[in-house]
Amino acid sequence: MQERLRELLENSYAPLSNYKVAAIVKCSDGNTFEGVNIETTSPASGVCAERNALYSAIAQGYKKNDIESIYIMNKGEKPCFPCFICRQALNDLCNPETFIVSFNYKGTNTVSVTVKDLCPFSFGEEDLNVK
Numbered sequence: 001m002q003e004r005l006r007e008l009l010e011n012s013y014a015p016l017s018n019y020k021v022a023a024i025v026k027c028s029d030g031n032t033f034e035g036v037n038i039e040t041t042s043p044a045s046g047v048c049a050e051r052n053a054l055y056s057a058i059a060q061g062y063k064k065n066d067i068e069s070i071y072i073m074n075k076g077e078k079p080c081f082p083c084f085i086c087r088q089a090l091n092d093l094c095n096p097e098t099f100i101v102s103f104n105y106k107g108t109n110t111v112s113v114t115v116k117d118l119c120p121f122s123f124g125e126e127d128l129n130v131k
């Protein structure tokens with residue numbers, strides 16, 4: 001997983017921040033979906049690696065219960081964590097117990113947290129009464 005994340009980082013398009021991130025969503029059937037962050041000159045139209053990968057899985061018909069874990073890597077020395085826009089997407093599209101595993105570039109520092117850990121006091125579908 002780490003080696004593939006390092007390869008994916010080369011596909012990140014981050015000319016504004018130069019902060020490159022890659023993500024891989026692993027589904028319970030073993031299929032994986034890959035994403036990188038993509039920035040544009042209109043920042044709101046960019047997308048983070050986590051959402052890029054997660055939305056690809058959803059687009060292929062995978063549901064909340066199919067998303068097993070999400071692996072993230074950046075080029076730095078510290079693991080990074082999903083921004084708060086991504087956290088809302090993770091909260092809505094994954095189970096609370098889905099694991100987010102974040103690696104630093106060398107793979108020497110790894111942190112695993114659940115969606116529930118990342119999103120305390122979250123706003124979600126139960127608040128809207130939608131299923």
Ligand SMILES: [Zn+2]
Nearest residue numbers: 048082083086
């Ligand atoms: Zn994000």
